[in-house]
Amino acid sequence: MKSIAAKAVVPVALAVTGFVVVCCILLYSFIKNDLLNSSIQREVNLAGIIVKSTRHAMLQADRESLRNIIDNIGEQNGVEHVRIFNETGLVMFSAAPEEVSQLVDKKAAGCIACHSTDIPATNLGPMEQSRWFTNQKNHNVLAITAPIYNEPGCSTADCHFHPPTLKVLGTLDIGLSAEPLRDSLVTLGWRMVVFCIMVLILTVGGVCALLRRNILLPITNLVAYANAATRGNTDQPPPGGIDEIELIGQSLHGLALRLEKKQAELEMLRSKSREGAAVHKPSISSTENPG
Amino acid sequence: MSDQTDPSTEQIPESRFDRGRLRREIHLEIRRLHRLSNRGLWGLALFILISLGAQQNLRFLPPLSEGARAVLGAAPPVKLISIALVVYSFSALILILSRMMGGSDTYRGWSHLGYLSGFYAFYYYAEVLPENFWAVFAAGITILTLEYYQIWTYCSEALRTEQELLSKLEE
Structure with a gap:
């Protein structure tokens, strides 16, 4: 559970x-x-x-x-x-x-x-x-x-x-x-049983509905957003719903953007280093084989 | 400096010793948590046993003599006992829910067992136990089941943590 x-x-x-x-x-x-x-x-x-x-x-x-x-x-x-x-x-x-x-x-x-x-x-x-x-x-x-x-x-x-x-x-x-009195008591008993069942349904149903609307759906959206962000998709906005989930979503969004920026910087550095290596390679090879 | 030893050779057995001690401690904690979790079931079983006796109007007990009744005095009014039962059930449920919220590891089922037996005793003394048995039984089952649920969820979470720790130690 x-x-x-x-x-x-x-x-x-x-x-x-x-x-x-x-x-x-x-x-x-x-x-x-x-x-x-x-x-x-x-x-x-x-x-x-x-x-x-x-x-x-x-x-x-x-x-x-x-x-x-x-x-x-x-x-x-x-x-x-x-x-x-x-x-x-x-x-x-x-x-x-x-x-x-x-x-x-x-x-x-x-x-x-x-x-x-x-x-x-x-x-x-x-x-x-x-x-x-x-x-x-x-x-x-x-x-x-x-x-x-x-x-x-x-x-x-x-x-x-x-x-x-x-x-x-x-x-x-x-x-x-005493049959009328007994019948009234039996009816009263059944009405109370129905009342108890209704209270149970309302309580369970109410708590479930509120949880689903306020907690479960926002969490599901947050999980979907986190998965998308992990794959590199940061175009969609972070999920809303309740304040705490919104805050986590915004933090995730910020993290995903920073990660994307850092990855771009890293990629740029890598390409620069590759270019640098390509420029230096012919000169090194020319010094190794002078004639 | 003859007593100086190589630190690398000394650390390995010490860490092995620590791991073994940790493992033993975790096993002990797991056993304690299992015992704690079972307490809820024992409380429920004991209450059902007491209720079985109460359902028979405590026929296995000798009837109260006139002398004993004279010493104890008149029974409190049945309405007062019932109001006390409602107030007790309400406060007990609130307290259990608040302990559940705080993540407490205390089990208070034994004291509830005493209070509920007290209600059976009061109704018995007022000679209205058969009419009010189901009210006390429903209150007891609700309170003790919630107590059991509280301690069971706490123990399950703690057991999961301990087992994760144990599996990390085994790696």
């Missing part, structure tokens, strides 16, 4: 592309986290809306309305599951009828965050409430578990009774399809 182009292009292309790749990966990671956080926040808000919407039906112990609300939400496009279970983990309402009256495993993802200790936690941040998993239909799901807290209206209602000491009455578990 002795050419100027290779020596100039390789380190620049490597440094620029490598740095852009590192930045793109970190940027992708930041954007992914931001998108995930906003999706989780949206889902937490949605869970809050559902809990508020079902509040009246719960206070009235209107199980039919509650079942209808849950069924209607479950039929919505993008809703993978929605269920409400009581404090013991028994599913009371679910968009999937076969889940009703089933016990939820407290060690399962989404439950373990609160039930990791003997006394379950009652307050979790939005990130702890969320979980990302692939369900039995092989769909990516982003799910939220939102606690349904005991209120004075619940513990004093006539219809049914919850002790006031019980802080959490049950949990709403809603899972939305």
